[in-house]
Amino acid sequence: MSGKIIAVDVGGTFTDVVAVEDGRITTAKVATIPASSDKSVLAGARALGVSDASVFNLASTAGLNAVLTRRLPKVGFLTTMGHRDILDRGSLVRPLEAITDPTWRRNFGDAGGRPIIPRYLRRGVKERLNAQGEVFVPLDEAQAREEIELLKRCNVQGVAICLLHAHRNDVHEQRLRELVLEILGDLPCSISSETSALIREFHRASTTVMDVLMKNIYGDYTKRLQKGLDEVGFKGEFNYSDCSANLLPSDYAMQRPYQLLMGGPAGGAVSAAHFGGVIGDNNLLCADVGGTSTDISVIVEGVPWSAPTFELEHDLVVSATSINIVTLGAGGGSIVMATPEGDIATGPDSCGAEPGPACYGDGGIRPAVTDAALAIGILTPGGFLGGKKRLHPDLAMKAFESLDTPLPLAQRIRYGWNMAINNIAEGLLNISIGRGIDPRDFSLVACGAAGPMILPCLLDQFPIRRVIVPPYPGLFSALGLISTDRVYSDHRGHYMVLDGRSAPLLNRMYSAMEARLREKVGADQPGLRVLRTFDARFLGQSWETPLIEAPAGEIDEAAIQTMIENFRTTYEKLNANRFDNLPVEAVTYRVQLVLPAAKVTYPAAESAGPPQPIGETTLRYLYDEPRRAFEYDREQLGIGAAIAGPAVIREETSTTFVPDGRTATVGGHREIIIQ
Amino acid sequence: MANLAKPMSVEKVPVAGVCPECGAHALKRYEALSAGGWFQVVKCQDCLASVERKPWKRLGYVDRGHVDVILNARKAAKP
Numbered sequence: 001m002s003g004k005i006i007a008v009d010v011g012g013t014f015t016d017v018v019a020v021e022d023g024r025i026t027t028a029k030v031a032t033i034p035a036s037s038d039k040s041v042l043a044g045a046r047a048l049g050v051s052d053a054s055v056f057n058l059a060s061t062a063g064l065n066a067v068l069t070r071r072l073p074k075v076g077f078l079t080t081m082g083h084r085d086i087l088d089r090g091s092l093v094r095p096l097e098a099i100t101d102p103t104w105r106r107n108f109g110d111a112g113g114r115p116i117i118p119r120y121l122r123r124g125v126k127e128r129l130n131a132q133g134e135v136f137v138p139l140d141e142a143q144a145r146e147e148i149e150l151l152k153r154c155n156v157q158g159v160a161i162c163l164l165h166a167h168r169n170d171v172h173e174q175r176l177r178e179l180v181l182e183i184l185g186d187l188p189c190s191i192s193s194e195t196s197a198l199i200r201e202f203h204r205a206s207t208t209v210m211d212v213l214m215k216n217i218y219g220d221y222t223k224r225l226q227k228g229l230d231e232v233g234f235k236g237e238f239n240y241s242d243c244s245a246n247l248l249p250s251d252y253a254m255q256r257p258y259q260l261l262m263g264g265p266a267g268g269a270v271s272a273a274h275f276g277g278v279i280g281d282n283n284l285l286c287a288d289v290g291g292t293s294t295d296i297s298v299i300v301e302g303v304p305w306s307a308p309t310f311e312l313e314h315d316l317v318v319s320a321t322s323i324n325i326v327t328l329g330a331g332g333g334s335i336v337m338a339t340p341e342g343d344i345a346t347g348p349d350s351c352g353a354e355p356g357p358a359c360y361g362d363g364g365i366r367p368a369v370t371d372a373a374l375a376i377g378i379l380t381p382g383g384f385l386g387g388k389k390r391l392h393p394d395l396a397m398k399a400f401e402s403l404d405t406p407l408p409l410a411q412r413i414r415y416g417w418n419m420a421i422n423n424i425a426e427g428l429l430n431i432s433i434g435r436g437i438d439p440r441d442f443s444l445v446a447c448g449a450a451g452p453m454i455l456p457c458l459l460d461q462f463p464i465r466r467v468i469v470p471p472y473p474g475l476f477s478a479l480g481l482i483s484t485d486r487v488y489s490d491h492r493g494h495y496m497v498l499d500g501r502s503a504p505l506l507n508r509m510y511s512a513m514e515a516r517l518r519e520k521v522g523a524d525q526p527g528l529r530v531l532r533t534f535d536a537r538f539l540g541q542s543w544e545t546p547l548i549e550a551p552a553g554e555i556d557e558a559a560i561q562t563m564i565e566n567f568r569t570t571y572e573k574l575n576a577n578r579f580d581n582l583p584v585e586a587v588t589y590r591v592q593l594v595l596p597a598a599k600v601t602y603p604a605a606e607s608a609g610p611p612q613p614i615g616e617t618t619l620r621y622l623y624d625e626p627r628r629a630f631e632y633d634r635e636q637l638g639i640g641a642a643i644a645g646p647a648v649i650r651e652e653t654s655t656t657f658v659p660d661g662r663t664a665t666v667g668g669h670r671e672i673i674i675q
Numbered sequence: 676m677a678n679l680a681k682p683m684s685v686e687k688v689p690v691a692g693v694c695p696e697c698g699a700h701a702l703k704r705y706e707a708l709s710a711g712g713w714f715q716v717v718k719c720q721d722c723l724a725s726v727e728r729k730p731w732k733r734l735g736y737v738d739r740g741h742v743d744v745i746l747n748a749r750k751a752a753k754p
Contacts, residue, residue: 105710105711109710110709110710111709111710111711118724118725119723120696120719120722120723120725150697150721150722153697153698153699153721153722154696154697154722154724
């Protein structure tokens with residue numbers, strides 16, 4: 001590995017920082033400042049000496065948080081006359097619970113009360129292209145100027161432009177952008193034919209809107225970060241992580257910044273895939289348990305499951321290839337509450353970073369899962385965050401006592417803890433069984449600060465092969481940013497029945513995308529790989545099977561046959577049918593140029609003799625009688641060390657709980673395997 | 676009894692003030708039907724930004740007089 005690499009993962013409560021130099025890993029955690037997370041990033045980077053680093057990788061949640069909280073810049077939206085409510089209707093898909101509820105509204109729609117762009121800033125422009133991309137109604141420039149002048153009077157900070165069928169012909173979008181820049185001056189303006197030239201106008205529109213919002217948010221954010229890094233003398237590469245946890249150089253990322261929206265959650269999955277390769281276990285479920293939520297991803301044969309789109313909220317779709325992550329409302333900060341019937345329920349409400357669990361002593365009065373862990377004895381008052389934060393057991397007990405339920409205190413704590421475990425077990429079961437995965441063949445990677453504490457208890461409820469606690473579990477997502485490659489990508493949408501006649505056009509599309517990307521990346525980069533994929537369906541279907549491999553080189557009749565065969569094989573794997581007589585229609589085409597980047601290595605563990613306890617704790621409420629459990633320091637455990645549960649293994653960024661009847665063994669790369 | 680001779684139309688009443696979004700002196704108060712039902716709104720007639728929005732009568736302009744007209748018409752239509 002050449003030089004020092006620093007990776008920063010911004011979380012809701014803490015900003016995790018890792019540095020890797022000559023195979024040695026150093027870590028730091030700094031408090032996240034939600035209002036200006038760039039300050040946390042710079043503080044973390046300085047803490048690990050960014051000035052002499054050669055690479056600085058960042059997974060930012062600034063954009064995602066801005067969308068979820070609607071703290072968004074004021075932007076306008078120009079579209080074909082009569083279609084401005086594209087952004088209100090979404091893709092018309094209602095969630096199951098809303099099928100029979102006439103009062104249900106889309107959260108991002110006008111009636112839902114939280115529109116991404118309010119209706120008066122969505123303006124129709126007189127123009128029309130037909131489905132072949134031919135001009136049907138010419139662009140009315142005078143009328144367009146009036147609408148843009150109005151946006152100017154409203155002081156918009158950016159404009160998104162998405163016209164009907166513009167993925168086939170960008171002539172009107174290009175002209176409209178010229179008018180916007182002429183009238184409004186130099187402000188962010190995204191057009192759908194550049195941002196997301198794909199079919200389906202809502203997907204294209206919402207992606208273009210997200211792009212212009214992120215240009216506003218990340219434009220200033222990046223400038224502030226770059227300035228801060230310059231001030232400390234950093235002269236290396238500055239990369240962002242995208243929705244697949246691929247690295248994008250910051251200047252390239254700013255061309256399509258909507259790709260950064262889900263950069264944070266993807267890190268855990270990539271980290272798990274990389275670590276799985278190191279220890280020779282390639283079928284994994286990864287659960288990243290944070291304060292508020294648990295992010296679950298699936299890794300099959302070493303590759304995280306991906307999707308061509310993701311949703312920020314129900315039906316708020318963004319077209320970007322992303323790692324498929326399911327988020328459950330269960331974490332260390334999940335609130336334990338009494339139901340109206342007097343039962344105990346846990347989550348999905350969370351106490352958040354402020355005030356945090358009651359035991360933090362920062363003003364929280366409602367009990368959380370962390371309070372239950374402290375009351376049980378898994379956490380100790382002085383051992384949290386390596387002793388940096390003192391916990392208050394009396395406040396935790398008081399919070400449980402305040403619950404309005406006839407249940408005795410012991411049951412409130414025990415049931416609250418068990419419900420948290422049960423919620424995650426149910427989520428994992430739905431995800432794995434629902435997608436045709438037998439969890440008995442998979443290992444569960446327990447990461448996130450709360451993961452190793454909660455997830456080993458799942459072994460009693462969920463049929464998983466084993467639980468693996470990787471090194472640095474509390475910073476595992478940040479390590480994902482040093483487990484991945486630099487990737488440049490492009491995509492196009494076009495309906496095309498795959499047969500010999502489609503070869504010339506398909507060849508031109510793939511070649512043009514590849515040439516454009518090679519121009520950006522630079523010719524003859526060592527180790528450069530080209531990946532081509534496409535989304536397709538049987539003719540007549542309305543949904544696609546995504547991310548099917550396409551052959552490299554010239555697309556001729558033989559290559560088309562390979563594409564058809566690849567589609568049928570993938571379709572058969574997923575649906576048990578290959579329909580050899582049905583024609584195949586391709587819809588979306590993608591090219592990725594992959595440049596290998598330096599990755600973290602996990603040094604082999606050394607032998608350290610039989611494990612020696614560093615203390616003892618009493619586990620209350622969890623079992624029928626209090627049980628004594630030995631405490632161990634993870635740093636002192638060598639390869640092959642075996643610890644029988646119940647036991648607690650402590651380290652600075654996390655606590656691992658080994659339940660009664662289970663055994664923890666230290667593996668070849670310091671991973672703890674509980675089975 | 677409702678006056679059916681007069682066509683129903685929304686009366687937009689000018690409101691003093693400036694639109695906080697575009698700065699135009701074009702605020703008007705009137706009733707509007709949207710996905711959430713009838714609302715009394717104050718909107719800028721230039722940029723159409725909503726300055727004020729309060730729930731209005733559940734059936735909007737439909738009152739007892741309209742219902743009577745419909746019922747009487749149906750009665751009269753029966754043989």
